[in-house]
Amino acid sequence: MTLPACEYLQLEQRDHALFVTFNRPEVRNALSLAMVQELMSVLEAASTDTTLRAIILRGSGGHFCAGGDIRDMANARARLGKDDSDPFYALNRCFGQLLEMAEQAPQMIVCVLEGTVMGGGFGLACISDVALAHSEARFALPETSLGIPPAQIAPFVVKRIGLTQARRLALLGESLCGDEAARLGITHSVYSSTASLEEALANTLSRIKRCAPKANAITKQLMLAVGKTDLGVLLDDAARAFSDAIQGEEGVEGTTAFMQKRKPTWAAERESEA
Template sequence: MELGQCEHLLLQRENGFLSIYFDRPHVRNAMNLEMVRELSRVLMAVSESDEIRAVILRGSGGHFCAGGDIKDMAAAADRSRHAEMGADEDPFFELNRAFGDLLCLTDRLPQVVIAVLEGNVLGGGFGLACVSDVALCHVEARFGLPETGLGIPPAQIAPFVVRRIGLTQARYLALTGLRFRGREALRLGLVHRVASDEAGLKAELEAVCEGIRHCGPQANSVTKRLMLQVGQVPLETLLDDAARAFSSCIRGEEGQEGTRAFSQKRKPIWAEPPPSS
């Protein structure tokens, strides 16, 4: 799988896991439009690959992501002042909607998405945490939706926050700009595990990755797709789709290997440790 060169991301592949580090530490990994486009391009390539089983999102320099780059927004404002534009040429719309597309792409990625949250997890970083399948955080990670304090709404983020933690809590956080740390994120259901130090966070990540290795990649992909349809399609339609998916999987190569391995009391081939080089 060819991922190409990135200016704002660091990519590391190991045994079917792709770690993507946001790499703008001088602005605490705040996202500009170029970074959003790079991440979208990488995730699109991943979505079409059978080589990657999980994506790990994290930040370099001790921070996950401080949200949108305010300087990038200011540059968009400058462009709007110096040009007469139609609705489809609005740089604010382009910047904001591109991030919404990224959230949708991340949310629907066939692979498991793990977010490792440290330092600032604000605005757009908060949104990315909300579309992860598994979220792990350092106890001192700092969460918040600061947009309304800047006089703007968390426009693309809000629907995913509501879905993650519920409307009541989402309103409270967005309309007050409250900042909080890891244990409160766990209580809200934003994250799944909290670690007190770097070693603990590494151990939590290793445990999650080990669990994923024991799950059939195709089964995980199908399961994720079915779960995302809950509330989006009628229940009877969803159950029909689920039954067809079950039949297809159990007849397929992965399902046959999994059931055969269970009968033979051994690990399926996807759970075997990779050969040492």
Template sequence: MTLPAVTTLLLERAQGVLTITLNRPDVRNAMSLAMVEELRAVLRTSAADASIRALVLRGAGGHFCAGGDIKDMAGARARAQTDGEDAYRHLNRAFGALLEDAQNAPQVLIAVLEGAVLGGGFGLACVSDIAIAQSGAKFGLPETSLGIIPAQIAPFVVKRIGLTQTRRLALTAARFDGAEALRLGLVHFAEAEVEERLAQVLEQVRQCAPGANAATKALLLATENEPLNTLLDEAAGLFAAAVVGEEGVEGTMAFMQKRKPGWAV
């Protein structure tokens, strides 16, 4: 499947992995509305492409993402002269929609976090399935120090690290490094060099059936909203379908024959 044309991102596809690089290094990859729209378009396209098994999200120029683009805020301020608060509401809600899309992507979403991981960048880290931080990366929620609020990212941060820690970080705008991000449970790894860990994680992902991974991810996310009894009924149906499905049959046969299944490339 052909990926959409982009100007704020770099896209590289190899061995079932789509690497999406935020590419505005001159502003530490600050998230413009154009970048948000391009990311959503890439996620929509890749979601329908079964050959893409993992998404790697990272930033160019030594930084992940420094948050929202101040120029976009200025543009919204100009539009607000005629549109009122709706100009700001549209700009803010668009980023929340991106976070929803990223969280619900059927592929494994891996965030590689270097340099600035602030505001919206922090939010993107929180919707990843696996987060790998460079030890010296700088994390923070600076919104309140700017007189604004972390409106769209707040629910995702709470889900990731809990209400108590989110309150502390959001209400102090405190900065912290990769080691502290690991302690908080925001990231899964904090490394001096991230590439070796990324290669290891991708190798692990390739051992898992892509359809089973997608179904498992959806099931895990559903635990946040659905009643337990309903969820267990649905899960039983999903399990039955998986057992007799193509991946289930191949996985079982591979185990019996003491070989790798076809997807384990």
């Protein structure tokens, strides 16, 4: 995989995982438009790499992400009226496109949540397949206190934790700790130290490598289609996907390995590398 050159993201591929670190610590990794576009380029490049099984999103300087960059909004205001375009619409919609792309990524998206997890950072946590948080992380949707709605984020928050809790968080702009975020289902687990958080990440990556990458990608597609596709059609599609998979390379290897009481090749690689 050829990764794009990035100014605001640090990229490092380790074995089957791509580590993407937001690198604007001076603004608690606030998402500028340029940063969003860089992340979309990375996701696009990764989408066709069948050897890549996980994308890890985290922030530098002890914070995950403080949300959108207010300076981008000021720049958009300066462009108002110069032509027929709506710079605020374009700015906001671009972040929604990022959330859609990240949610649909064939790889597992793992978020490591520390420090500030607000606005757009909150939205990224809500599209992750696995979210690991430090107990002292602070989660919030502060948009309404700024006079704006969490427009692109709100649908993903509702899908993650349900309408009742999403309304409370968005309409009050309340701040949550890591433990409360886990109770609501924003994050899956919480750790009281950086060391235990890093250990949990390593364990998660080990677990991911035990699962067949194509099977994981198909499973994500099926689950994300729930509620969007008629159930009968969805189950027909699922049956076809199952048939294709069990007759394919992964299915043959996985079922053969089970009968032979050995690990399949994608899992055995992990042990040989250890």
